[in-house]
Amino acid sequence: MTDLIQQAENLILKPVGLSLNDIDQLMGQLLSSSIDQADIYFQSSRSESWVLEDGIVKDGNYNIEQGVGLRAVSGEKTGFAYSEELALPGLLDAAKSVRAIARLGQSGVLKPVSQSHVPALYAAIDPLALMSREEKVSLLKNIDQQTRQIDKRIEQVIISLVGVHEVVLVATEDGRLSSDIRPLVRMNVSVIVEENGRREQGGSGGGGRHGYDYFLQQDRAMNYAREAVRLALVNLEAVDAPAGNMTVVLGPGWPGILLHEAIGHGLEGDFNRKGSSAFSGRIGEKVASDLCTVVDDGTLEHRRGSLSIDDEGVQSQCTTLIENGVLKGYMHDKMNARLMGTSSTGNGRRESYAHLPMPRMTNTYMRAGQSDPGDILSSVKKGLYAVNFAGGQVDITSGKFVFSASEAYLIENGKITTPVKGATLIGNGPDVLTKVSMVGNDLELDSGVGTCGKEGQSVPVGVGQPTLKIDGLTVGGTHA
Amino acid sequence: MPNTLQTSQVSNDETERLKNVAADILAEAKKQGADQVEAAISVGKGLSVNARLGEVETIEHHRDQGIGITVYKGQRKGSASSTKLNKAAIEEMVSAACAIARYAEEDPFSGLADKELLAMDFPDLSLYHPWAVSAEQAIEMAISCENAARFYDKKITNSEGASIQTFEGTRVLANSHGFNHGYPSSRHSMSCSVIGESDGNMQRDYWYTVARKASDMEAAVKVGEMAAQRTVQRLGARSISTRKCPVMFAAEVSGGLIGHFISAIRGGNLYRKSTFLLDSLNQQVFPSFMNIYEQPLLPKAMGSASYDAEGVATSHRSIVDSGVVQGYVLGSYSAKKLGMKSTANAGGVHNLTVEPGELDFDQMLREMNTGLLVTELIGHGVNTLTGDYSRGAAGYWVENGEIQFPVEEVTIAGNLKDIYKSIVSVGNDVDLRGNTRTGSILISEMTLAGT
Numbered sequence: 043m044t045d046l047i048q049q050a051e052n053l054i055l056k057p058v059g060l061s062l063n064d065i066d067q068l069m070g071q072l073l074s075s076s077i078d079q080a081d082i083y084f085q086s087s088r089s090e091s092w093v094l095e096d097g098i099v100k101d102g103n104y105n106i107e108q109g110v111g112l113r114a115v116s117g118e119k120t121g122f123a124y125s126e127e128l129a130l131p132g133l134l135d136a137a138k139s140v141r142a143i144a145r146l147g148q149s150g151v152l153k154p155v156s157q158s159h160v161p162a163l164y165a166a167i168d169p170l171a172l173m174s175r176e177e178k179v180s181l182l183k184n185i186d187q188q189t190r191q192i193d194k195r196i197e198q199v200i201i202s203l204v205g206v207h208e209v210v211l212v213a214t215e216d217g218r219l220s221s222d223i224r225p226l227v228r229m230n231v232s233v234i235v236e237e238n239g240r241r242e243q244g245g246s247g248g249g250g251r252h253g254y255d256y257f258l259q260q261d262r263a264m265n266y267a268r269e270a271v272r273l274a275l276v277n278l279e280a281v282d283a284p285a286g287n288m289t290v291v292l293g294p295g296w297p298g299i300l301l302h303e304a305i306g307h308g309l310e311g312d313f314n315r316k317g318s319s320a321f322s323g324r325i326g327e328k329v330a331s332d333l334c335t336v337v338d339d340g341t342l343e344h345r346r347g348s349l350s351i352d353d354e355g356v357q358s359q360c361t362t363l364i365e366n367g368v369l370k371g372y373m374h375d376k377m378n379a380r381l382m383g384t385s386s387t388g389n390g391r392r393e394s395y396a397h398l399p400m401p402r403m404t405n406t407y408m409r410a411g412q413s414d415p416g417d418i419l420s421s422v423k424k425g426l427y428a429v430n431f432a433g434g435q436v437d438i439t440s441g442k443f444v445f446s447a448s449e450a451y452l453i454e455n456g457k458i459t460t461p462v463k464g465a466t467l468i469g470n471g472p473d474v475l476t477k478v479s480m481v482g483n484d485l486e487l488d489s490g491v492g493t494c495g496k497e498g499q500s501v502p503v504g505v506g507q508p509t510l511k512i513d514g515l516t517v518g519g520t521h522a
Numbered sequence: 523m524p525n526t527l528q529t530s531q532v533s534n535d536e537t538e539r540l541k542n543v544a545a546d547i548l549a550e551a552k553k554q555g556a557d558q559v560e561a562a563i564s565v566g567k568g569l570s571v572n573a574r575l576g577e578v579e580t581i582e583h584h585r586d587q588g589i590g591i592t593v594y595k596g597q598r599k600g601s602a603s604s605t606k607l608n609k610a611a612i613e614e615m616v617s618a619a620c621a622i623a624r625y626a627e628e629d630p631f632s633g634l635a636d637k638e639l640l641a642m643d644f645p646d647l648s649l650y651h652p653w654a655v656s657a658e659q660a661i662e663m664a665i666s667c668e669n670a671a672r673f674y675d676k677k678i679t680n681s682e683g684a685s686i687q688t689f690e691g692t693r694v695l696a697n698s699h700g701f702n703h704g705y706p707s708s709r710h711s712m713s714c715s716v717i718g719e720s721d722g723n724m725q726r727d728y729w730y731t732v733a734r735k736a737s738d739m740e741a742a743v744k745v746g747e748m749a750a751q752r753t754v755q756r757l758g759a760r761s762i763s764t765r766k767c768p769v770m771f772a773a774e775v776s777g778g779l780i781g782h783f784i785s786a787i788r789g790g791n792l793y794r795k796s797t798f799l800l801d802s803l804n805q806q807v808f809p810s811f812m813n814i815y816e817q818p819l820l821p822k823a824m825g826s827a828s829y830d831a832e833g834v835a836t837s838h839r840s841i842v843d844s845g846v847v848q849g850y851v852l853g854s855y856s857a858k859k860l861g862m863k864s865t866a867n868a869g870g871v872h873n874l875t876v877e878p879g880e881l882d883f884d885q886m887l888r889e890m891n892t893g894l895l896v897t898e899l900i901g902h903g904v905n906t907l908t909g910d911y912s913r914g915a916a917g918y919w920v921e922n923g924e925i926q927f928p929v930e931e932v933t934i935a936g937n938l939k940d941i942y943k944s945i946v947s948v949g950n951d952v953d954l955r956g957n958t959r960t961g962s963i964l965i966s967e968m969t970l971a972g973t
Contacts (some may be wrong), residue, residue, distance in 0.1 A: 099626050104600075125585055177619065396586070440725055468971075520968075
């Protein structure tokens with residue numbers, strides 16, 4: 043295995059004349075006797091995006107981002123500074139201003155340096171370099187041409203291709219040095235269809251910690267396109283969604299956004315340490331039906347939400363949040379774990395060097411149950427079957443969450459009938475899972491499109507679930 | 523005040539330095555074969571502190587810089603951006619943008635903004651008022667803000683803290699039509715968020731203030747009290763049964779409704795035909811009492827700018843007159859696609875203003891008589907292509923013009939086309955904090971879904 047730390051050193055430190063010894067000196071400046079925790083986070087990322095619209099690749103963008111974030115934590119107090127300039131004198135000054143968060147104390151004692159090596163969950167590749175610009179452009183053109191042939195009602199096709207090559211190097215107060223090289227690609231296809239003056243849209247996509255060749259394998263790119271067209275055509279038939287409380291069956295995969303919003307955020311360590319979550323102080327309590335076991339798992343290979351190490355250098359793990367309906371644990375970064383007397387669960391993440399780490403989800407999903415999905419649907423006399431969603435949001439304090447369906451159907455006498463227009467579903471996080479009466483045996487993870495926002499920071503995440511039956515959720519349609 | 527003079531000298535020097543960097547980028551791009559080029563550079567610094575439960579929680583020192591460039595080779599376009607300002611990084615960025623332009627395809631509508639539309643006058647909009655606040659002073663202010671909230675009512679049981687943020691920076695825009703201009707600006711804000719509890723249920727709400735000049739912010743104590751008052755009022759919230767009823771959007775959320783309108787008449791959505799307001803120019807979209815306009819040249823306002831992201835001169839302009847759409851929201855590219863002229867909206871609208879009506883907040887409630895007052899919206903259930911609208915809402919149930927009890931866990935839904943037509947009145951309780959300035963908006967009927 044190639045040494046990730048050496049690669050990061052070559053890619054980030056060497057070009058600006060810094061060495062691993064300089065990191066030691068910086069850490070020495072950050073530490074004092076009253077500093078409990080400190081880290082230095084170097085990040086270098088290059089990303090690109092290509093967009094096709096009106097049948098031509100109109101535009102591409104290339105982005106270079108590099109900087110370092112310095113943090114020192116004393117008790118519950120955090121000092122933080124970052125810089126795009128990686129020159130040692132400036133960084134030493136910054137470290138001094140960061141350390142001022144703590145009462146002056148003796149200078150800290152440097153721990154012996156150790157290098158952390160954990161098994162990588164993805165290859166240390168640069169997706170941008172692995173495919174030529176000609177190939178990227180022709181990939182987009184091919185998909186566009188084939189998509190337009192699917193149906194003559196297609197009016198507009200927009201395809202985007204995004205790739206990121208990110209290198210991080212993290213030094214922590216315990217003398218540990220960790221590194222990660224994180225490839226990430228994503229492709230999206232959206233179409234607009236028109237029939238008899240009515241226009242509707244559909245979109246689909248996917249990706250993960252791969253190179254772009256991922257989209258060529260198993261016909262993935264065209265599958266996104268076919269799915270986008272299918273969704274748009276379904277929307278052409280959609281009637282007004284119902285309004286009110288009813289039985290809702292959620293399809294497998296991406297509808298797992300329910301778990302992310304309804305319980306995931308509420309189980310992040312920071313909110314629970316501060317007592318601001320509707321789930322605070324409820325470990326060991328029943329918060330879901332016996333059928334529900336929910337985990338946050340950063341260790342799945344190549345997934346969009348996965349990380350070999352988190353942004354604090356801690357190895358990713360699979361954390362059980364709810365087991366057979368009982369609340370088992372929270373997701374932690376190092377700071378909240380320390381203050382709550384436990385260990386980090388490898389959920390310390392940050393958008394970039396310019397942002398502070400906090401507890402964030404990775405891939406959050408519910409484990410498979412016993413029921414046949416067909417049996418779940420046929421058990422519902424009247425309700426809503428929702429299979430695709432546009433996004434969601436939660437108020438972690440009141441526990442109220444929403445997520446917006448983009449593909450849904452009425453269920454009448456156990457059968458899927460008419461498609462209905464997109465509608466927002468609203469519920470209460472701490473009790474929605476108590477209403478889960480059937481869990482399918484068809485666990486699926488999403489295709490790799492999720493981005494989670496918290497306090498202004500965006501990070502890639504994944505979700506998943508089997509088919510679920512919820513006995514009562516408010517559906518926000520117009521048909522009262 | 524010598525201190526001020528000194529700072530403004532610093533910012534002038536910084537602007538000049540960045541204009542020189544921009545000129546170097548333009549020259550480098552020409553050297554690498556670009557026919558047209560545009561560069562935007564920004565640098566800034568800031569301080570952000572958060573205090574919680576009477577103690578400092580975080581102190582963050584910010585220092586940002588970034589460059590974005592767009593090059594055109596004939597009708598082919600490429601763009602690149604970077605957080606590095608040194609010569610090597612600039613060369614790499616220019617070369618990446620030029621390489622992309624080689625592989626992008628001919629687009630007859632691409633190119634810089636028309637030269638004759640570029641700004642020639644640069645009035646002083648009074649956007650730069652640096653605040654020499656130390657971390658210690660900011661923390662003290664945040665603590666007094668949070669204290670005002672924590673001790674406002676004993677139902678306030680917890681806090682997410684109060685924060686102070688200050689930012690100042692300079693932004694320069696240059697293009698190969700000869701445009702090269704920059705100006706400094708500042709932004710200061712204070713916010714507070716607290717948690718209340720009753721009968722085992724928690725509620726959280728917040729308040730904030732923002733201004734170009736620190737002394738124009740609301741007082742710390744007022745921000746804290748508002749946050750606490752809003753939180754306490756929400757305690758005991760419940761869902762209500764599904765019904766159709768009037769809905770009043772309070773001023774702090776009504777800007778969103780107008781934002782959806784702006785999005786629907788934005789050039790990109792028009793030429794892609796992905797809007798429910800296609801061909802809406804000269805059409806009646808709102809009731810005839812409504813007027814909406816842009817005021818880009820207001821001194822000290824948050825959305826002020828004398829030119830847009832492409833250098834096109836802004837001016838006061840009407841977007842809706844007597845309910846009829848007077849103009850779209852266009853940058854150069856979408857304008858050319860539509861056979862129109864840029865409306866100086868590359869990068870967005872500037873101080874979008876809904877002309878206030880006669881009624882104040884209480885009179886608006888009485889005008890509604892019975893219905894839902896919405897003070898918070900969650901989720902993204904707005905479809906710009908169809909106009910379908912369905913979002914989570916929280917607020918108050920109102921009867922006989924009086925607030926009865928707090929409401930949560932409901933959705934409100936309708937189609938924006940109908941919602942706009944059924945606006946009954948706009949209040950004079952204008953929220954001036956954001957880029958959209960509007961009072962409360964009363965809608966005659968929407969579908970509310972609940973228990």
